[in-house]
Amino acid sequence: MPTYxxxxxxxxxxxxxxxxxxxxxxxxxxxPTCGSTDLESLFSGVVTKTSRKS
Ligand SMILES: [Zn+2]
Structure with a gap:
């Protein structure tokens, strides 16, 4: 199962x-902490982090 x-x-x-x-x-x-459904989905697994500082 995929993890989100x-x-x-x-x-x-x-x-x-x-x-x-x-x-x-x-x-x-x-x-799970506060029960809020006000969530932002992050992408796990295939994370494309662009940490370029140019
Ligand atoms: Zn919360």
């Missing part, structure tokens, strides 16, 4: 949720 990474916009905590692609489309994950 989220950032809670309420408490600014990152957490990961493992669920199927289907679940991802059907469910709205909630922050």
């Amino acid at each position: 990474e989220f950032l809670c916009l309420k408490c600014q905590k990152e957490f990961t949720v493992t669920m199927t692609i289907r679940e991802r489309g059907e469910k709205q994950p909630a922050c």
